Amino acid sequence: MEYREFDKLRDVADVRVAARPAMTRRERLERWASLLEQDPTRRLRSLGEIETKTPAERVQMRSPDSPLTVAFEDPVLRAEGLASDRLGDAIEFFEMSEDDAHRLLCSCMNGWTMSAGKVARGVRGVANPDTRLQSVAWVVAGGFIATPVLMYLFG
Secondary structure, eight states, X not given: OOOOOHHHHHHHSOOOOXXXXXXOXXXXXXXXXXXXXXXXXXXXXXXXXXXXXXXXXXXXXXOTTSHHHHHHTOHHHHHHTOXXXXXXXXXXXXXXXXXXXXXXXXXXXXXXXXXXXHHHHHHHHHHOHHHHHHHXXXXXXXXXXXXXXXXXXXX
């Protein structure tokens, strides 16, 4: 095999740069969480009382210096299609349920400010919901296993 520089290959072949596949939902959420973790003590603003807004108001909601602002400042997420730091665009882009968005971003759940690290943990939970279910399953299974053992030992 002969080594040739990329520009020289163009003389003998039709060379194209392959398009990068679009990020998956999990990859987009994990990237957002990583961005938040870059400064975990940073105080970010929540969105004010999402649940009291009409659906039309909800999609337009934004707050300067919110977790959504952190996501929108990232050129990679913008290139992937994140249109703005508004709630509606984030729900669509990250494929979040309104319940997930409410838990992550609302002032009634988080106060008027929250740490970026706390939001990152929540975003990772949305990205990896099966790990939350696995934790619950271990606790429940542990109870079923421990009960007969304890009854045998102390019964």
